[in-house]
Amino acid sequence: MLHVNFYIAICAYIGSILLALIGIWIWIEFNAHGGYLTGLGASQKKWRCDYCGYVYLGSRDEDVAQCPRCQSYNEV
Numbered sequence: 677m678l679h680v681n682f683y684i685a686i687c688a689y690i691g692s693i694l695l696a697l698i699g700i701w702i703w704i705e706f707n708a709h710g711g712y713l714t715g716l717g718a719s720q721k722k723w724r725c726d727y728c729g730y731v732y733l734g735s736r737d738e739d740v741a742q743c744p745r746c747q748s749y750n751e752v
């Protein structure tokens with residue numbers, strides 16, 4: 677009886693860890709692919725620097741964004 681409870685407890689422990697990992701994985705995937713639709717990504721846009729070619733995230737609302745690598749200003 678004690679043996680069965682021990683294995684049930686181990687299985688529940690491992691299962692809960694796996695569920696947490698799967699939940700974190702789904703959350704990361706959702707944010708990576710749906711970032712433009714929800715949350716902080718709503719006002720962000722992918723910019724490509726005209727001078728050094730660096731790709732970075734900047735504001736979607738503004739017409740000018742500063743490159744974080746070479747500090748140049750890029751227009752839409």
Ligand SMILES: [Zn+2]
Pocket residue numbers: 725726727728729730743744745746747748
């Ligand atoms: Zn640049």
